[in-house]
Amino acid sequence: MSTQHSTASADIASAGTATSAKAHEPTPKAKAQRRPGQGRTGKILLGLLAWAIALIFVSPLLWMLLTSLHAETDASTNPPSYFAPLTLDSYVNFFGGGNGANPWPFLINSAFAAIVSTLIVLVLSTMAAYSLAIRRIQRWSDVLFFLLSTKMLPMVAGLLPVYLVAKSFGILDTWLLLIIIYTAMNMPIAVWMMRSFLAEVPLEVLEAAELDGARLPRVFVQILLPLTAPGLAATALICFIFSWNELLFATVLTSTAASTAPVFLTSFVTSQGLFLSQVCAASLIISVPVLVAGIAAQDKLVQGLSMGAVK
C-alpha cells in the first residue's frame, strides 16, 4: 500500500510539469516483473498477436486510404483491384467541388466553431478550476460532481428547447449558436481536467508569489500557465475533437450558412453512382484534424474521456 502511495504522488508531481509520454512507460518495477512458465516463444507469439489485432483494427482505415487513392472505376470492383494505379483524382474532386458542393465553407465553419468554443472553454474552465483547486470554495467537490452529472445526461433531451429558444432569438444557423452549444457541451470535461492539472501545482510556488505581492493576473500568466501548459493543450485538443465530431446539434440547428463538416459528410449517406473513392477521400480529410489532435493528446485522452477519474 505504501508503494502505491509513493508512485501515485510521484506521478502527480511529474504529470503537471511536463511529460505526456512518460505515463505509459513501464515503471522500473514493472520491468523487473517476471512471470514464470512463459518461454521466449510464448512472448514472441503474444507480441505477434497484439500486432495482428492492431492491424485488423486499423485495416478499415487503410482500406479507406487505399480506396481514396484509386480511380472510381477501380474502387468499386469485386474482387477488389488491390494494385490498381494510384491517383489523387478524388482529392482534387473533393476540393474542386467536382461533385457539386464546395467543402470549404463547411470545413471553415467546423474549424471556426470548434476553435472559438475551445478557446472560450479554456478561459472559463481555467477560472473555474482556480476556484476548485487553488483558492478553494466550500463544497467544491459538490460543484465538480454536479458538473460531472450534467455531462452524463444526454444533451439530445434538451434539443427541442434549445432549438425553440435559438429560433426566438433569431440565431438559428449561426456560428454563435454552435459556439454556445459546444462551449456548454465541453465545459464539464474541461473543468474536471483543468482542476486536476491545477491541483498538481505545488502550493509553495503560489505562496511565494503571493508573498512577493504578485497579483492574480500575474500569477496566472507567469506561474500557473507555464506549469499547466501541457494540461491546457490536452484539454484543448479533447474539446476540439468533440466539437469537430458533433453531428446532431449541427444537423438540427444549422441549415446552410453555419453548416459543419460532419453535416457535409451526411450528403454521402445515399449512394450516388460511382462515388466510393470520393466518400473515402472526404471521410479521411474530415477525420485528419481529429486523428492528428487525438494522436498528439493520446496520453491525456483517457483522462479527458473519464472526466479525470483515470489518469
Next chain:
Amino acid sequence: MSAPAAQSAPAADRPPRVTPAAKPSARERWSKRAPMLPALLFVIVVTQIPFAITIIISFMSWNAAYPDDIAFGTLSNYIAVFTDANLLRAVFVTVGLTVGVVLVSALLGLLIALLLDRKFIGRGIVRTLMITPFLVVPVAAALLFKHAIFNPSYGFLNGLLTTVFGEGAPQPDLMSSSPLLGIGIVLVWQWTPFMMLIMLAGLQSRPMDVYEAALVDGAGPWQTFRFITLPHLRRYIELAALLGTIYIVQNFDMVFTMTSGGLGTATLPYVIYQEFFVAQDYGVASAVGVIVVIASLIIATFALRTASTLLKEGNS
C-alpha cells in the same frame, strides 16, 4: 444524487490550499466563488434549463403542424410512447445495442490491454494504431463501413471473401439482413480503443509488490490474474463499462448515417430527432427525452459512485 458520493470522495485528498484564519465573510466567499460562476452558469443555462423545459413540454400536446392546438396538462405523450410499437421497439433497440456493444468492446478492450501491458517490439506503435479507430469522425466511420466495407457488391468484406474463396464465395448483405449487427460492429470498432485505454491505465496502476509476493508464493499466471489482476481491475472495468454506456446510449450518428433509422434500427436519440425534426411532434419528442434522461440518471448514479471511488484511490 451526487452529494453522498461527493462528500466521501476527493474531499480528504489534501489540506485546503488557503486556510482562512477566521470564518470568511460573505464578501470573501463570493470573491472566491466568482471565477467559477461563469462556467457554472453557462452549463446550467445551456444544458440544464432545457431539460426542465423538456419536462414541461412532455406534458403538453404540441405538434408544430397544428400551432392552434396546443394544450397543457396531458399524459397523452407518455401514453403514446408506451403504446406505440415503434417507440417501444426503440427502447429495446437502444438497450440491446448499448449493452451488446459495451460488453463486446469491454471484453476486447480488456484482452488487448492485457496484451499491450507486456513488453514487445513496437508496443508504442501498436498502441497508437489501436486508438486510431476511435479518432475517426463518427459520421466518417459510419460512411466507411456502410459503403466501402459492407456494401454487398463492391464492399471490402465481400471483396475479401471473393479474393480468398474465389467466385462461389458467400456474399452477405449485412446492412439489409442484420443492420443492427452492422451498426454494432462499427460502434465496437470505435469504442474498443476507449475501453482498452481505461483498462491499460488500470493495469499500469497495479501495485507490483503484490505480484512479487504472489511469485514467491508460487502462484501461476492464471491464479495471479484471477486473484490479483482482476480484483484490482474491477473498478476500472466498471468505469469503462459505465462511461461507455453513457456515451453509446447517446449515440445518434451511426443510426442516422447507416440506416436513417430504417429496418427497425431507430434508437431513442434517433426517435427524439425524428419526432422533433421530421414529425414535428414536440410533445412526444419531449416525452422520449424525459425517458432517456431518467434512464441516464440511473446509469449515471452508478457511474458517479465508481468515478468517486477511483478518484479517492488515486488521490489518497
